[in-house]
Amino acid sequence: MKFITATVEHLPAIVRLLTDDEFGATRERYEEPLPLEYIDAFARIEEQIGNSIIVAIDKEEVIGCLQLTIIPGIARLGTTRGQIEGVRVSHDYRGKGVGESLFNYAIDQAKAKGCEMIQLTTDKKRKDAHRFYERLGFVASHDGMKLIISNE
Template sequence: MSDLQIRPASPTDIPAIVAMLADDPLGARRESPDDLSPYTVAFERLAADPNQHLVVAEREGRVIGTLQLTVIPGLSRRGATRSIIEAVRIHADERGSGLGTQLIEWAVDESRRQDCQLVQLTSDTSRTDTHRFYERLGFVASHVGFKLML
C-alpha cells in the first residue's frame, strides 16, 4: 500500500465520493448519484471553509476512500478545539485492507496538527461492525447522540 495517497478532494472526485456514500444500505436510501448538482454546491462550500477537510484516498489514480474532518474551535473544555470525523467510506473492493485505519489515523494526526484536544465521530446505531472498528482504534462510545431532521 505504499502507493496510497491521502489528499484533499477535488471537484473531479465528486462522482467517486458520492458513489461510495451511496454504496451501503443507509446511503442507498439517502444519496442520489444520478444528480451531482447538490454535491457540487456542497463541495464549493466545503472548499471555501478552512475548517473543513474533505479528503480522498487514492491508489493508482483511483479514489478508494474518503472522509470529512471538521475542526471546531470552542469555549467548552477550557477553550478546546475539537474535530469531528464524518462520512468515512471505503470502496467495496478495499474493505478489510486496512485503508479505513489509515484514513482514521490521518484524521487523528491532522487533528493534532490543528491543535485539537478531542476527536469525535458518530456512527449509525445499526453499524455494529463499524462500532467495533472505532473501538479497536481507541474511540470510546461515551455519549448518546441526537438528531433533528429539518
C-alpha cells in the same frame, strides 16, 4: 496509497462511495451529471476554513473518504475538536487497512491543527463500524441526537 484533500474532480467518486452502502443507498443519489446539491455542498465545504474531505487514493482511484471538520470551542477550557463523518471505504478495499490508515491520517491532520479531541457520530445500526471505531480507540461516551429541519 496516498491521502489528499479532495478537489471537485474527486466528487463523483466520493458520491459513488456514499451510495455504495446499505444506508447510503437509500439516502444518497449517484447519477451523471451529479445532482447540483452535491456540487453546492462541496463548494460550501471548500469555502469553510477547517472543513475538508480527505480521500484515499490507490492507482489514481478514490477508494475511501471521510470529512474532517475542525471545531474551535469554549467548553473544556477552549478545546478544539475534530469531527469526522461521512466515512466510506470501497467494498473492494475493506479489511485491507485502508480505513485505519485513513483515520490515522485524519487524526494526524487534526492534531496538526490543534485538536485535543476527535469525535464522530455513527448510526446505531452500524455494528461493524462500531467495532472498527472501538478498535481505533474511540469510546462510546455520549448519546447523540439530531433534529431534521425542513427548509420548506
